[in-house]
Amino acid sequence: MNRELRRAMIEGGHTAESLAGQIGVDPKTAARWVTHGRIPQTRHRSKVAALVGRDVVDLRPDVLKRREPVWLRGWIGWEREATALRWYELAWVPGLLQTEEYARATLAGEPLTTEEINRLVASRIGRQAVLHRDRPPLFVAVMDESVLHRHVNGNGRLMREQIERIIAFADLPTVQVHVVPAGVGMYPGLGGPFILADLPDGVRAAHVDSQVRAQIVDGAADIATLGHRWERIRGKALSEEQSLDLLREVATSWT
Numbered sequence: 001m002n003r004e005l006r007r008a009m010i011e012g013g014h015t016a017e018s019l020a021g022q023i024g025v026d027p028k029t030a031a032r033w034v035t036h037g038r039i040p041q042t043r044h045r046s047k048v049a050a051l052v053g054r055d056v057v058d059l060r061p062d063v064l065k066r067r068e069p070v071w072l073r074g075w076i077g078w079e080r081e082a083t084a085l086r087w088y089e090l091a092w093v094p095g096l097l098q099t100e101e102y103a104r105a106t107l108a109g110e111p112l113t114t115e116e117i118n119r120l121v122a123s124r125i126g127r128q129a130v131l132h133r134d135r136p137p138l139f140v141a142v143m144d145e146s147v148l149h150r151h152v153n154g155n156g157r158l159m160r161e162q163i164e165r166i167i168a169f170a171d172l173p174t175v176q177v178h179v180v181p182a183g184v185g186m187y188p189g190l191g192g193p194f195i196l197a198d199l200p201d202g203v204r205a206a207h208v209d210s211q212v213r214a215q216i217v218d219g220a221a222d223i224a225t226l227g228h229r230w231e232r233i234r235g236k237a238l239s240e241e242q243s244l245d246l247l248r249e250v251a252t253s254w255t
Contacts, residue, residue: 006034008052023047075207084138084198094141095124097169102162105152136174142237145182148250160254178237189233
């Protein structure tokens with residue numbers, strides 16, 4: 001039970017039905033926020049907090065214990081609720097497919113303490129649990145072939161183990177991995193990485209990365225643009241079987 005939310009609702013004279021009516025959800029959904037301690041979907045949390053006169057953190061004090069950066073927490077909420085995730089990467093292995101050693105290598109050279117790096121790596125690896133839950137989302141990963149050939153300080157073993165991890169994930173029934181081969185010329189993926197998430201109620205959101213920090217996009221026009229771009233990128237990629245053959249071939253090349 002979420003006792004903080006329950007207390008705030010009582011003090012403010014709210015019921016599950018009244019919250020549901022003002023936020024636009026089913027009363028049963030609002031009731032589960034209290035009785036089962038369910039976390040409201042990302043786009044509803046600030047509305048709930050505002051209606052009951054509390055800060056989001058006051059209603060979910062456990063967020064203070066979370067390992068991920070504050071700016072990333074909003075997206076992780078979408079990620080956990082998604083029924084489908086479509087992830088394109090130009091330069092890295094997608095985070096949900098990374099090994100711990102590879103994840104750690106992506107943070108090398110950043111102005112971070114060892115403790116901060118450990119926390120970020122633990123968060124990234126912990127997010128992979130979404131692919132192993134009872135009802136996992138459909139996860140489609142598309143990456144540029146250059147990702148597979150980019151060494152990490154000449155460490156062939158690290159890259160071989162990373163590619164073998166990708167192959168292992170691809171064996172899951174709800175995971176698909178595709179590679180855009182090196183022979184493809186200029187294509188829309190060169191504009192940068194992004195993730196599309198489909199929510200149970202049909203809402204879509206996107207995570208668009210940058211050199212500073214990522215942003216969450218949910219405007220209809222932007223989502224349509226990214227959806228169109230995804231289809232064009234996916235059209236340049238190899239089939240699942242061809243992609244797995246390429247992954248196996250590249251894995252053996254790393255020594």
